[in-house]
Amino acid sequence: MSFLSATLGNGLTQKIHESKILVVGAGGIGCELLKNLVLSGFENITIVDLDTIDVSNLNRQFLFRSHHVGQSKAIVAREVALQFNPKAKITAYHENIKTSRYSIEYIEQFVLVLNALDNVDARKHVNRLCLAANVPLIESGTTGYLGQVSVIKKGETECYECTEKATAKVYPICTIRSTPDKMVHCIVWAKECYKLLFGKTEDSMLWEDPSNEDKSAFMDHVLARDLAPSEYAQGVFRGLFEYEIQKKLDIKTYKTASKMPSPIKWQDLSLPPPSTSTTWNDRMLWSLEECVQNFLDTIITIVQSNDDIGHLEFDKDDSHAMTFVAAAANLRAHVFQIPMESLFACKGIAGNIIPAIATTNAIVAGLQVLEAFKIIRLQLEAKGSIATDCKYTYCNRSWDGRGVVLNPVALSHPNPKCFVCSRQMLDLALDIKTTTLHQVVEHVLKKRMGMNAPTVSIGSNTIYEEGEDAEESLVVNLPKLLHELPGGGLHHDTVLTVEDFSQDFNCSLCVKQWTDTEKDENATLSFLLGHEYTKWKQDLAQPTTDAVADMELVDDELEVVQHEKRRVPSPAKSPRSKRMRH
């Protein structure tokens, strides 16, 4: 008798061999999981991952070696895992789980799905697929030393979206734009600065209309792209750290600031000759002159070596981008008397990096397999239930930091208010007269509600749809303001039906007229969804609350959202151009 049969029994071992399972993600958790599954007797596994192997993955994604760098994670993971059990049938796809191949019918062929993902968006999508296909999902996640595993089953347990995902610290936009007092504010500002100079300029929080007479002093310098790179870099530097700061000091913008900023005057700097290459390690602090030099050098290098200016996106692993952000953030920190930080520390903040701990990934992947055993045993024995037999297990550091505590708790019931698994109607409050359907589709339906290919209807009239066989002529409705949509437009209390056939998801949104009176012209679309609107109404009864929800850290993404001072709504303003920002 094999070791597995001796441990699990013949019946369960046989069932495990036959069970067809899907693993989504072949990264830190995924590599551990695939190895565990193969060694635990699973012989029919499909693995999907959209990414290729990066050098930075090698320290913990142990199925990969340096000669695999650049190759598909899923395909290499399959090849290496097969060496543990050549009899296993492992199918690998180098694809996004959100593509149409992974339809509800496709998911139905598996007895269970195991997530080993790193982002909320993909997790929401797999959650909906599994609910629709009625296939159990074993969800997992780690953050440094913390980790958790849970099991989701339609109608029996809470789903991934039954509870709002915790969002971390929040900062007001005005703090980022005008009065930073922490390094993180300077880094968020520097990333916006990167977007302003090299990415989608108009999407940057720092962008201002060039025809506006009151625009910031740096705007003309940022747009002077015809200049020679070194002249351009110097202009941008002076615009950001000298002229603009001086201008704001002159108009007494900072009169209430606890520490007065001071501009960095170009003529006071004694920069080393451009060719001087300083040797530094990334944990050392740069001097002011080194920051200036790095700021100028990276602008020149990026401008000279990229045809993609106007489309670049910040990537913490791109050394020029990271050096630029660290230099810009430190210069801003210097201006505002905030302690400067090393490149290494800046990278941690910019990427919101909590180091991945291989051991936590291994523990979590092990727990996933234990839950998988339970689910397969339930299918074999046809008694018990996922809700009672499976557990939500937290992995924490022990109080003395010298070990790990596993804390299994009962799975929760589905939340009757969940708009995903309980299909509850949600309130959507926004300014009907200034918001376009395009903004609702991109910011509310896709970004916030996790929809992939939305269809939008008012009553029985479809006003917009995406996906295969979508009616293309309906795109004419996208730029329309909500009150101008066909069928008389949207009004306060109109019910909008939104559906995503790829996720078997539908939801009714009760539209509420709402205007954020404190709106900043440069801010992103303001809206309140579901409990946010309920809370806002409660706040009206206690009008002292100033809810600030400006910056959320979601997974590895720093996102800046609208400053919302919850006040009595004013009547809708006249339509005006509004920019959207992610």
Ligand SMILES: Nc1ncnc2c1ncn2[C@@H]1O[C@H](COP(=O)(O)OP(=O)(O)OP(=O)(O)O)[C@@H](O)[C@H]1O
């Ligand atoms: N929509 C998706 N479809 C398929 N695979 C996905 C999707 N989203 C994320 N993944 C994969 O999930 C895995 C998550 O693994 P992990 O958290 O270790 O991330 P990583 O990108 O490898 O590491 P790091 O972010 O720390 O550099 C990644 O390999 C990633 O490619």
Ligand SMILES: [Zn+2]
């Ligand atoms: Zn739910």
